[in-house]
Amino acid sequence: MIERLAFYSMAALTLGSAILVVTMRNTVHCALLLGLSLLGVAGVFATLGADFLFASQLLIYVGGIAVLMIFAVMLLGRTADLHLRQVNEAWMAALLVVAITLAGLVRLVKLVAGVTAPSPAAPATRPLGLLMMGDFAVPFELVSLVLLAALLGAVFFSRKEETPPPPATRGPSS
Amino acid sequence: MTLAHYLFLGSALFIVGIFGALTRRNVIGILMSVELMFNAANINLAAFNRFLAPAGVTGQAVALFIMTVAAAEVVVGLALVLMIYRARDTVYAEDINILRG
Numbered sequence: 467m468i469e470r471l472a473f474y475s476m477a478a479l480t481l482g483s484a485i486l487v488v489t490m491r492n493t494v495h496c497a498l499l500l501g502l503s504l505l506g507v508a509g510v511f512a513t514l515g516a517d518f519l520f521a522s523q524l525l526i527y528v529g530g531i532a533v534l535m536i537f538a539v540m541l542l543g544r545t546a547d548l549h550l551r552q553v554n555e556a557w558m559a560a561l562l563v564v565a566i567t568l569a570g571l572v573r574l575v576k577l578v579a580g581v582t583a584p585s586p587a588a589p590a591t592r593p594l595g596l597l598m599m600g601d602f603a604v605p606f607e608l609v610s611l612v613l614l615a616a617l618l619g620a621v622f623f624s625r626k627e628e629t630p631p632p633p634a635t636r637g638p639s640s
Numbered sequence: 641m642t643l644a645h646y647l648f649l650g651s652a653l654f655i656v657g658i659f660g661a662l663t664r665r666n667v668i669g670i671l672m673s674v675e676l677m678f679n680a681a682n683i684n685l686a687a688f689n690r691f692l693a694p695a696g697v698t699g700q701a702v703a704l705f706i707m708t709v710a711a712a713e714v715v716v717g718l719a720l721v722l723m724i725y726r727a728r729d730t731v732y733a734e735d736i737n738i739l740r741g
Contacts (some may be wrong), residue, residue, distance in 0.1 A: 473641050477649045484653055484676050488660030495667060500672045507679045510649065513641070516700050518684045523682075526707050531675060531714050538718045539667055553728045554734065560662035571651040581643040581691050594704070595695045597672050602701055609708045616712030622720040639731050 472513045473594045480506030491552050501532035515587020518594050646687035655697035665732045667721050671714060678710045 483503040487496050510521040598606050653676055660673030682703040688697025727732055 469641055473645065480649070481652055481656065484656045487676065488656055488669070490662065493666055496669060496672060498696070500675065502678055503676065504679065505651075507683060508682055510646070511686055514690045515645065516690070516703075519686055519700050519703055522704060522707060522726045526711055527675075527679070531711060533676075534714060534718060535668065535672060542668065542721065542731050547666075547731075550665075552665055552669060554665050557663045560659055563662065564659045567658065568651065568655050571655070572648070575644050575647040575651060578647065579642070579644045581693070583641070583691055585694050587690060587694075590697045590700055594701060597697055597701050598694065605705060609705055612712050613708060616715050620715045620719040623716070623723050628728075 469476060476506050476509035476513060479503070480510060489553070491547055491550075493543060493552070494536070494538045497532065497536045500535060501528055504528050511553070516590055518591045522630075547634055643687055644690040647684060647689075650680045650684040652680075653677075653683065665734065667724070667731050667733055667736070670719075670733065671717050671721070675710065675714065678706060681698065718736055 480503050483499040485504065486499045489504060490499065501591050504523065504527040508520050508528065511520040511523055657673045657677035657680060660676065661670050661714045664670050664673060685703040685706070689697065693699065721731065724736055728736060730736065
């Protein structure tokens with residue numbers, strides 16, 4: 467009963483705010499609602515018993531990515547944007563694509579209808595750590611390289627274009 | 641709760657993300673929709689791990705890798721959007737069409 471309540475409330479939070487994210491006009495509201503939707507996904511992880519995923523979802527997505535999005539929206543926006551249409555004219559075609567994809571996915575999901583959890587969820591943090599240091603050691607190191615590259619790329623792209631300073635005039639000694 | 645509940649939630653979230661990525665004009669809105677799709681994939685991975693392979697945690701490990709790559713993607717993406725905004729003074733995808741900095 468409690469599990470059902472938790473799942474449905476978290477699913478409603480996730481889906482409701484996700485739909486608002488893609489339809490609202492004010493981009494700042496979109497970014498805030500994205501944070502709410504990611505919070506709902508964290509709750510879904512909690513109902514699945516994935517404790518470490520729950521914690522990292524809160525840390526990385528809600529605490530990191532959503533805040534970064536809000537920063538970007540506030541840096542880039544203009545007040546005129548609040549009155550502009552935020553959805554392009556292809557939304558009918560997009561709705562068609564979405565309906566067809568949803569129908570296909572629902573058919574696929576029906577194949578696994580009725581599968582229940584075989585055992586209660588166990589804590590996952592310790593097995594995850596062992597897995598990262600064992601079988602997944604190479605991808606773990608590779609992903610740290612990817613993060614380093616992303617860090618350098620972000621710094622490289624976002625620094626200002628600087629014209630080289632004029633050669634400093636030295637004293638009479640030169 | 642069955643596996644189908646979680647898979648249906650993941651499908652719906654993915655669909656919402658696709659709709660956003662296809663229809664938003666704002667580049668940051670498109671990035672947000674892509675984040676929603678990443679989250680849908682993560683829900684599916686965690687659900688498959690819980691219901692079909694509860695002995696291991698491989699699905700959760702892959703979801704963690706997806707989170708890391710998504711963080712890298714959003715950092716680089718937002719830096720690029722910032723550069724485009726400085727160069728072209730727009731954040732709308734239909735105005736960014738000259739393939740030249």
